[in-house]
Amino acid sequence: QVKLVESGGGSVQAGGSLTLSCAVSPVTPCIRDMAWYRQTSSAGREFVSGIDDIHGTRYTDSVKGRFSISQDNAKKTLTLEMANLRPEDTAMYFCEIEMYSSRIKSECRGEEYWGQGTQVTVSS
Numbered sequence: 001q002v003k004l005v006e007s008g009g010g011s012v013q014a015g016g017s018l019t020l021s022c023a024v025s026p027v028t029p030c031i032r033d034m035a036w037y038r039q040t041s042s043a044g045r046e047f048v049s050g051i052d053d054i055h056g057t058r059y060t061d062s063v064k065g066r067f068s069i070s071q072d073n074a075k076k077t078l079t080l081e082m083a084n085l086r087p088e089d090t091a092m093y094f095c096e097i098e099m100y101s102s103r104i105k106s107e108c109r110g111e112e113y114w115g116q117g118t119q120v121t122v123s124s
Contacts, residue, residue, distance in 0.1 A: 002028060002113045004095045009118030016085050016122070022078040022095030022115055030099040030108035031075045038091035039117070048093070049080060062088070085122045092117040 008020040020036065035050035049059045049069040057069050068081040078095055094117045101110035 002026070002097065002111075004097065004113055004115035006093065006095050006115045006118040009093060009120045011121040011123065012085055014086055014122055014124050017081070017083045018085065018120060020080040020082065020093055020095075020118060020120070024076050024078070024097065027074050027076050028099075030105060031097050032100045032104075033098040034071055034075065034078045035096045035098075036069065036078070036080045037094045037096055038089075038120075039094065040091045043091075045094070051078070082120070085120075087122045087124045090120060090122050092119050 003025050005023045006020060008018060010018060012018055024031070033050060033052040036048040037045050038048050039045040047060055048063060049057065049067055051057045051069050051071055059067060066082065066084045070079045071077065080093070082089065095115040097113050099111045100108040102108055
């Protein structure tokens, strides 16, 4: 069982910055992809940004040029640097990881894990 713990959320004014972190435990070589999602009551859950070994980084259009995703070499920590925040970025942000399937790595099982979320509130 892998546990994800997000931190770094908070309240900022529009134009401000926040850095979200997601701590992964235990460290595992099975992680294929790491991503951030966000959820609001009106819009539901949406993809924000992701990173994997093959495709590198990817972002939803609304955050391109403002958000930056990164991970440490051990895939122990996933980070999302958010700049020039807008009120529409207000949401609960979740960390998500996907594991390699056993077809790719025999010791892995293809699970998906989610964190509990961290709230980001941007005021105008």
